[in-house]
Every structure is written in structure tokens, then in C-alpha cells.
Amino acid sequence: MITISIVEDNEQFCKGLEAIIGNEPDFSLIASYPDAEKALTALPVHPPDIVIADISLPGMRGTELIVRLTQQMPQTQFMVCSIHDDNDTIYEALKCGASGYILKDPVTAADITKAIRDLYNGGSPMSPFIARKIIQSFQKPVVRSNDSLLSQREKEVLELLSQGLLYKEIAEKMGVTRETVKKHLKNIYQKLHVQNKIEALNKFKLL
Incomplete structure (x- = not known):
């Protein structure tokens, strides 16, 4: 059983994630939190296998939450689910401890379930657009001397x-x-x- 918690302030999107998780027999939703402050207090008490977190949260940003929780919950893996696709936010999230990065738009239930299973099994799930950006950041034009x-x-x-x-x-x-x-x-x-x-x-x- 893969235990999951959600940190998401968009109520509609959060309910969508909850429904997706609830439909999978091998997933178990521990709790959902509308902001980082509540999550920071509650999550270390019963650490889940995976935390799905947004970046833009009221108050503390999702990246700061991930930094703090990785120190308290070293066995938990973090996946960002966000609308942000700019390089700075992507790299910040990964540097802070996120092991996966999925864009909200577009995303399907199948994308979410696959990403959770991939992350649980040791992968680093990313939306294709995000993966391409990361690859491009390591590639430099070949300049002939x-x-x-x-x-x-x-x-x-x-x-x-x-x-x-x-x-x-x-x-x-x-x-x-x-x-x-x-x-x-x-x-x-x-x-x-x-x-x-x-x-x-x-x-x-x-x-």
C-alpha cells in the first residue's frame, strides 16, 4: 500500500487528486492540507510514503516546506504538482528535495497514478515538457574550435x-x-x- 498526503490550496484540484487516489486499490490517502504551515505540523507525526505538494501556497512556499520536511522525514518522497514551468522554479524544487515534477496543465488521472507508482518504485517522474527543459539545461551547442x-x-x-x-x-x-x-x-x-x-x-x- 502506497500512503500519500497532499498539500494543495486549490480546493477543486485537491478534490480531484483525492478522487484519483481513492480509486486506486494500492493507494491510501492519509490527509490533505491547504497550506504548508498545517502540513509542516501534521506530516511528521505520521509520515506518508509520498507527499504531493504545490509550489504556490498561501504563506510558506512549497519548496520551503519540502526543505524542512526532508530533514524530518528522510524516507518520504516529494512530488511537485504545479502550474509553474519556468526554469528557476523547476530547479529550485529539485534542489530543495523534490524527486518528481508534474505540471497541472495538462495532467490526467493516468499521469498522476503513473507518477506516484514511478516515484514509489525509485523513479523521478516528470512531465515531458519538464524533462525536456532539464535535458536542455545540460546540453550546450557544439562549437567547433x-x-x-x-x-x-x-x-x-x-x-x-x-x-x-x-x-x-x-x-x-x-x-x-x-x-x-x-x-x-x-x-x-x-x-x-x-x-x-x-x-x-x-x-x-x-x-
Whole structure:
């Protein structure tokens, strides 16, 4: 039996959660609280397996409640059910100790029951939109370095230029014509978005 308590000030939504929990034979509703202050006093007396809490509560915020209760009820898991989908609120809730985050809109009875069971079984249930936001926060655009932009021959040209060699000397060392060296330089300028060899060398960090 999974024991559950609710902290939710929206009476209609709270009754909806109560009905969903009441319809599941393996769920048991311990109590519902309209604010964090009442929950903070009552919940530690009979800690449930799971607390479903809103963020925007009258008085103390849901995140502050979670912080305080996790210290008193280390075995209880917390799931936020909120309308807030901004990054700051999501990260605040997770940092404060929530193991799941479900958006109220849209949410179905099936979403709620699945989230409760997932959380109880060690998962971290999240609405798809929330999960995507969290994944994106860890992803950074792949920026190609100047080194990876250039071919091996182009890098060789820059190396020789940095040694102060003239085009003719570079051509001799590379076994190519002077025109080929100039063609390599033209490609380098385009790739590095520069106008001359000094800018190219500076950007390539060879000076």
C-alpha cells in the first residue's frame, strides 16, 4: 500500500487528486492540507510514503516546506504538482528535495497514478515538457574550435607562417606551388572570418 498526503490550496484540484487516489486499490490517502504551515505540523507525526505538494501556497512556499520536511522525514518522497514551468522554479524544487515534477496543465488521472507508482518504485517522474527543459539545461551547442575548422594542410601553412616564412619558402617546405599556398590562405581567411595573415595567426593562437 502506497500512503500519500497532499498539500494543495486549490480546493477543486485537491478534490480531484483525492478522487484519483481513492480509486486506486494500492493507494491510501492519509490527509490533505491547504497550506504548508498545517502540513509542516501534521506530516511528521505520521509520515506518508509520498507527499504531493504545490509550489504556490498561501504563506510558506512549497519548496520551503519540502526543505524542512526532508530533514524530518528522510524516507518520504516529494512530488511537485504545479502550474509553474519556468526554469528557476523547476530547479529550485529539485534542489530543495523534490524527486518528481508534474505540471497541472495538462495532467490526467493516468499521469498522476503513473507518477506516484514511478516515484514509489525509485523513479523521478516528470512531465515531458519538464524533462525536456532539464535535458536542455545540460546540453550546450557544439562549437567547433578553430583547429577543427581547418584541414591538416591549412594548419601546416599557419604553423610555417608563424615561423616567419615567406610564401615561397612555405611552398618549398610543403612541396607545393606558391599559388597553392595562397589558395590555402584564402580558405583559412574564409573559415576564420579574417582579412589577413596577422588576424589569422592571432585567431588561431599561434603567435
